[in-house]
Amino acid sequence: MTNFLFVASENDAINNCKVGGVGDVIRDVPIQISDRGDQVHVVVPSYSRLHLSGKLVRKLEIELKGETYVSCIYEVPGKEARSNITHYVIHHPEIEAGNIGGIYHHDEEPFFTDVVKYIIFCTSVAEAINRGVFGKLDIVHLHDWHSSLLLFLKNYHPEYKTLERLRFIYCIHNLALQGIRPFENSYSSLKNWFPEVNFSYEDLRDPRYPDCFNLMAMGIRFADSVHTVSPSYKQDVLLPSDAPEFIGGEGLEEDLRKADKDKRFHGILNGSNYHGLNEIKKNQLFQNIVTTIFRQLQNESDRSKAEFLAHTGEKVVPLVKKKPKFICASVARLTEQKFYFFKRTPESLLQILDRLAEVGGVYVLLGTGAADYESLLRDISYKRDNFIFINAQCEKVVNSIYRDSDLYFMPSLFEPCGISQMLAMRHGQPCLVHHTGGLKDTVQHVHTGFTFEGKTYDEKVYNMVESFKEALHFFHNDKTTWKQIQLNARNMRFTWKKSVDEYYRLLYSSNNLEVQIA
Known part of the structure; x- marks a missing residue:
C-alpha cells in the first residue's frame, strides 16, 4: 500500500x-x-x-x-x-x-x-x-x-x-x-x-x-x-x-x-464526476434564483445591494411561470481570467444580449469577485432586461444552471482546464468557449459545442460574437444538428x-x- x-x-x-x-x-x-x-x-x-x-x-x-x-x-x-x-x-x-x-x-x-x-x-x-x-x-x-x-x-x-x-x-x-x-x-x-x-x-x-x-x-x-x-x-x-x-x-x-x-x-x-446526475431536478432554475434572492434580501443591510437584489428579483419572478425561449448561462468568479473580454469591450456583451432579445432569450450569469467586474455587470443588468446577473453564490442555482440552460458560455481569456464546461456537457448542454488551454481539449466546434479564437484581440472579440450567433442559428434553424451536438456533449466522458x-x-x-x- x-x-x-x-x-x-x-x-x-x-x-x-x-x-x-x-x-x-x-x-x-x-x-x-x-x-x-x-x-x-x-x-x-x-x-x-x-x-x-x-x-x-x-x-x-x-x-x-x-x-x-x-x-x-x-x-x-x-x-x-x-x-x-x-x-x-x-x-x-x-x-x-x-x-x-x-x-x-x-x-x-x-x-x-x-x-x-x-x-x-x-x-x-x-x-x-x-x-x-x-x-x-x-x-x-x-x-x-x-x-x-x-x-x-x-x-x-x-x-x-x-x-x-x-x-x-x-x-x-x-x-x-x-x-x-x-x-x-x-x-x-x-x-x-x-x-x-x-x-x-x-x-x-x-x-x-x-x-x-x-x-x-x-x-x-x-x-x-x-x-x-x-x-x-x-x-x-x-x-x-x-x-x-x-x-x-x-x-x-x-x-x-x-x-x-x-x-x-x-x-x-x-x-469530472458523473455520479448523481439525476438528483438535480429539471426546470428549477428560476425558482431557485428567486429563493436565493429573497433569502439574501432578508439579511442584506447595504441599501444599494438590496436595491440590486430587488431589481434582479423583479426580472426573474415572471420567468418562473414563463420560461424563456433560450437560456445562455455562465458560472464563474468575476476576474480578469474569466471575463476580460466583457470588461474591455462591454459592447460585445451588449451585442450578445441584443441578439438574445430578438429570439426571446436570456443570459444568466452567477458570480462574485472583483469590485470593478461586479459594478460593470450590475450596470449592464440595469440596462438590459434579459441579462440576469446573480451577484451571489448558491449551489442549487449553480446545479440548475448546468441542468436547465441551453448554452453554457465560457469566454475565458485563458483556462488551465476548466470544470464548468465538463459539468454542463454531462447534462447534454453545448458550450461556447474560447479556444484556449483545457477548453481546446474538451470542446470541439460544431461537434460538442462552439469555439472562437483569433490572432488579435479584436479578432477574438468579433469571433466570440459571431460564434454566439452561429450557436443561436443552429438552435433555431437546424434542430437535427443541434440535437446531435447535445448528444455528443452528453456522451463525452472526462473520467477521473x-x-x-x-x-x-x-x-x-x-x-x-x-x-x-x-
Whole structure:
C-alpha cells in the first residue's frame, strides 16, 4: 500500500472549503487512489472555522520569526465516509478566513495576507510529517503555490530533513497566481518568517522581480514531477505571454521548459464526476434564483445591494411561470481570467444580449469577485432586461444552471482546464468557449459545442460574437444538428479514473515505488 498526502488550499470533500476547481480535484482524486487500495491523507487550512467540527489530533510547535508558534491539526469528517481517506485541517489564529469565499484574501498588496497564512500552514504540515501524524508517507502531492513552501522547507530547513525521503508532486492549477512577495523588509517576507534559515536567493528568485521570491517557481523548480491540469495548457505555458492576445508562461516559461527538458513536466487533463446526475431536478432554475434572492434580501443591510437584489428579483419572478425561449448561462468568479473580454469591450456583451432579445432569450450569469467586474455587470443588468446577473453564490442555482440552460458560455481569456464546461456537457448542454488551454481539449466546434479564437484581440472579440450567433442559428434553424451536438456533449466522458491512471504512470512512479494501475 502506498501512503499519500495531499496538501492544498481547498477541499470540497469537507463542508465550506471550496471556491474554485482546486476543491473539486482534491475531492475526487483521493477517491480514485483509495479505490486502488492506497491510503490518502488530505490536509488544508482551517480558516478559523473548519476545525470546529473536528477532533484534535496534535498540537504542533514550530519555529517562525524566531518565536515558537503553536498550531493544531484536527481530523475532520468528510461529506461522505470513505475507507482509506482521512481529512485534516490546520488551525492557527493567523490562518484567517479570507474575503473571497471565506478562503483567500484580496489585499492591496498582492498575496500579503495569504502568503503569511500559507507559511504557517505549510510549516505546520511539515511538523506533522515529522511527528508521524500521517504515518509513513511515500508521496506528497502539492497543489498550486499555497502548498509549495514545503519544498523550501525540504531543501533548506534543518528541522525538516525527513522530507527528503518523500516523492513530491506539484500540480499547477493556475499559473497566473504565483504567490510573489519580497525576500526582506516586509511582514510577509521570507527573512521575517525564517530569519535563521540559510537559503539560496537565486534558487528562489522571481524572474521579473529580483527582490522577491516566487512560491509557484519553487514548486516548479524543486518538485520531483510537475503537471498542469490539461495537455494544451502545458503547451501554452511553455511559451511567453503576450497579453491579452496570448496568456502563456507568465514569466516562468524558462523554468517550465527546463522541467520539460528534464522529463519532469506533464500535461494531464482533469476529470469530472458523473455520479448523481439525476438528483438535480429539471426546470428549477428560476425558482431557485428567486429563493436565493429573497433569502439574501432578508439579511442584506447595504441599501444599494438590496436595491440590486430587488431589481434582479423583479426580472426573474415572471420567468418562473414563463420560461424563456433560450437560456445562455455562465458560472464563474468575476476576474480578469474569466471575463476580460466583457470588461474591455462591454459592447460585445451588449451585442450578445441584443441578439438574445430578438429570439426571446436570456443570459444568466452567477458570480462574485472583483469590485470593478461586479459594478460593470450590475450596470449592464440595469440596462438590459434579459441579462440576469446573480451577484451571489448558491449551489442549487449553480446545479440548475448546468441542468436547465441551453448554452453554457465560457469566454475565458485563458483556462488551465476548466470544470464548468465538463459539468454542463454531462447534462447534454453545448458550450461556447474560447479556444484556449483545457477548453481546446474538451470542446470541439460544431461537434460538442462552439469555439472562437483569433490572432488579435479584436479578432477574438468579433469571433466570440459571431460564434454566439452561429450557436443561436443552429438552435433555431437546424434542430437535427443541434440535437446531435447535445448528444455528443452528453456522451463525452472526462473520467477521473483515466486521469489518475496517468498520475500513476507519469507522476507517482519512481525507482523504489511499485506502480499498479487498476
